Amino acid sequence: MVWYVAGSFVGAIALAVGIALFSAESIMLVRLQATDDADQTWWNAGVPTGARVDWEFRGRRRQTTFPGLEIIDYKAIAYSPETGQPETATATRVDAGWPFPCLTGSSWYLMPASSPPGSPIAVESTAFRVETDSGPRVVPWWPRPWGLLFDAVVMGVLVGAGPAVWFLARRIERLVRGKCPACGYPGVGTRCSECGRVGRRPDAVPDDPVRSMLTGEP
Ligand SMILES: [Zn+2]
Incomplete structure (x- = not known):
């Protein structure tokens, strides 16, 4: 500190x-x-x-x-x-x-x-x-x-928030592109086949239309 x-x-x-x-x-x-x-x-x-x-x-x-x-x-x-x-x-x-x-x-x-x-x-x-x-x-x-x-306060906030903002932006970008938010592997379902990450909403209904629009391959 x-x-x-x-x-x-x-x-x-x-x-x-x-x-x-x-x-x-x-x-x-x-x-x-x-x-x-x-x-x-x-x-x-x-x-x-x-x-x-x-x-x-x-x-x-x-x-x-x-x-x-x-x-x-x-x-x-x-x-x-x-x-x-x-x-x-x-x-x-x-x-x-x-x-x-x-x-x-x-x-x-x-x-x-x-x-x-x-x-x-x-x-x-x-x-x-x-x-x-x-x-x-x-x-x-x-x-x-x-x-x-x-x-110094502004610098501290920027230095502290910088990595957090970057990680958040990367997660959002991966979600929007239908990739695993943890590792970036494409085409993730409820469980990532690359890193084994369980999806954010494992309880979600599998045929949720919003979810399939976001994650479905073209
Ligand atoms: Zn993954």
Whole structure:
């Protein structure tokens, strides 16, 4: 039981990482949206410069979605209080997990205003930057507790119910095709000639018309 629960959590995290890494770019949905106070709060809390400068968003946020994945790109500008020069920064915020986001992280790229011009600062916050065949991917690793809990429950139910659903579907398929539900041997009567399984309803009347329609050979 402990392993089953632990496996559900590991499975939910593995699925989130897998989606963040391997989701197909060609079927991702991209939308531009207006930024709001929640975006500003998120930015101010995470921007590596801290509250040293006031950041203002430039343009709209670019939201890329895929089942189990949400990527939001921001661009902002701030004026250095020392030099009055503009500093620019971009951030990629990634939430991954299915059916709910269970991991979150971000990747930052800052171009500080300094003279002489300094080198850009690239920082990953609770995320890894991974180079893949389809370009760089930001893979988050910070858990979102509720999302992780729900995902683990869904994963546990799917893993637990998966084999049961498969066995049930196979039995139904065999019954519909007039085969023995236990071994799949065709042309079963009340007792399977292959595995000896006694039919589900041994008390049934042998010439029951419904039964003969289901099991009779054409
Ligand atoms: Zn059988």
